Amino acid sequence: MEITEKAETRQKEIWVEKNRIYLGKDNVLNFINVGEMTENIATECCDAMLKLVSDQEKEVDFLIDLGKGGKLFPAARKILQEFTKKHVHGKLAFCGLHPVARVLASFFMGPAKKKEMRFFKTKGEAEMWIKD
Numbered sequence: 078m079e080i081t082e083k084a085e086t087r088q089k090e091i092w093v094e095k096n097r098i099y100l101g102k103d104n105v106l107n108f109i110n111v112g113e114m115t116e117n118i119a120t121e122c123c124d125a126m127l128k129l130v131s132d133q134e135k136e137v138d139f140l141i142d143l144g145k146g147g148k149l150f151p152a153a154r155k156i157l158q159e160f161t162k163k164h165v166h167g168k169l170a171f172c173g174l175h176p177v178a179r180v181l182a183s184f185f186m187g188p189a190k191k192k193e194m195r196f197f198k199t200k201g202e203a204e205m206w207i208k209d
Contacts, residue, residue: 143173168206
């Protein structure tokens with residue numbers, strides 16, 4: 078796992094398999110899930126998210142795009158739930174919520190449901206809610 082920085086935007090990003098994770102403007106961590114989520118991929122994605130937010134001085138909001146997500150394995154679900162409980166303190170927005178993605182999002186959160194969590198059909202809607 079390597080952090081790359083886009084020169085034109087100074088945006089830091091990490092790719093884990095097909096999944097793109099980047100810290101965007103306004104201190105929003107974007108996680109674009111593509112394909113199935115195995116235990117190993119979930120662990121690497123969580124490590125990548127921590128790496129990107131570890132040096133942030135203010136609270137980070139999370140925008141999780143599940144529009145291209147696939148099967149979520151039980152061990153991966155557990156890893157993502159633990160990550161959410163321990164490390165997500167700002168707003169948490171899920172988008173791309175076709176029926177399969179809704180199931181993935183509910184597994185992602187599981188018992189770690191937060192007050193500042195919402196589900197959206199589009200990324201634009203999610204971004205507007207985070208900015209409010």
